[in-house]
Amino acid sequence: MRTTILNRELPDGSFLRTQADQLRSKYQPMEHDVSISVEEKLPHMIEWWHKAQSLIISSTLDKPMLHSAVYQSKMELKQGVKKFITDLLRSNTPILIFSAGLGDVIEIFLQKEIPEFNHNHELSHVVSNFIQFDTNGNSISFSKILIHTFNKNEQEIHDTPYYQSILDRPNVILLGDTLGDVGMIGGMKNLKHILKIGYLNHSTPAKLEVYKNVYDIVLCDDQTFDVPNLILKAI
Numbered sequence: 377m378r379t380t381i382l383n384r385e386l387p388d389g390s391f392l393r394t395q396a397d398q399l400r401s402k403y404q405p406m407e408h409d410v411s412i413s414v415e416e417k418l419p420h421m422i423e424w425w426h427k428a429q430s431l432i433i434s435s436t437l438d439k440p441m442l443h444s445a446v447y448q449s450k451m452e453l454k455q456g457v458k459k460f461i462t463d464l465l466r467s468n469t470p471i472l473i474f475s476a477g478l479g480d481v482i483e484i485f486l487q488k489e490i491p492e493f494n495h496n497h498e499l500s501h502v503v504s505n506f507i508q509f510d511t512n513g514n515s516i517s518f519s520k521i522l523i524h525t526f527n528k529n530e531q532e533i534h535d536t537p538y539y540q541s542i543l544d545r546p547n548v549i550l551l552g553d554t555l556g557d558v559g560m561i562g563g564m565k566n567l568k569h570i571l572k573i574g575y576l577n578h579s580t581p582a583k584l585e586v587y588k589n590v591y592d593i594v595l596c597d598d599q600t601f602d603v604p605n606l607i608l609k610a611i
Contacts, residue, residue, distance in 0.1 A: 439513040456601030479504030501538035529562030
């Protein structure tokens with residue numbers, strides 16, 4: 377759960393940043409340790425996410441602060457992502473964005489960067505952790521279902537218009553950067569062809585071998601969408 381983007385705009389930003397960094401230092405090594413099983417990681421990931429969410433709620437974040445933080449942030453899309461998403465939308469291809477981060481940040485950022493992106497219409501859907509605001513726009517809680525690195529699956533979209541749009545689509549390109557991301561196709565029916573592309577950051581020989589066992593293509597320390605765009609062009 378990354379909170380760095382919010383630090384500048386929160387009244388107690390320095391405290392939040394310190395606490396978030398401490399949580400990350402404690403839990404992130406376990407998240408990325410390929411020698412530890414998912415079952416062993418799960419309780420620690422849930423604990424990390426709950427603590428990070430509590431930090432955000434305790435920070436008195438409101439909607440204007442959130443929008444300001446996103447618009448002033450230095451976040452960038454990988455090179456080629458804008459073309460990738462735009463081409464999919466223009467070809468009427470459904471898009472699912474599954475994230476263990478902050479769904480509100482994702483939506484605001486994509487709407488800013490990619491004008492054609494429109495959350496929760498027939499072609500796109502975001503499954504993530506969304507902040508719940510009161511009538512005055514103050515953050516009070518998070519969405520009930522916690523999305524962390526290792527519980528991403530299609531069950532979360534069964535009651536959405538997006539799900540209806542993919543029922544008769546047998547082909548999927550899955551892109552992820554963690555081992556847990558391969559679970560995003562869990563619950564999807566009638567699949568015939570699945571191409572799994574993994575982005576391996578901070579690559580090591582040991583990590584590469586594990587990623588090669590779960591992804592069809594592994595891109596090591598690649599900050600572009602060149603390969604996904606070439607695949608789209610070919611099909």
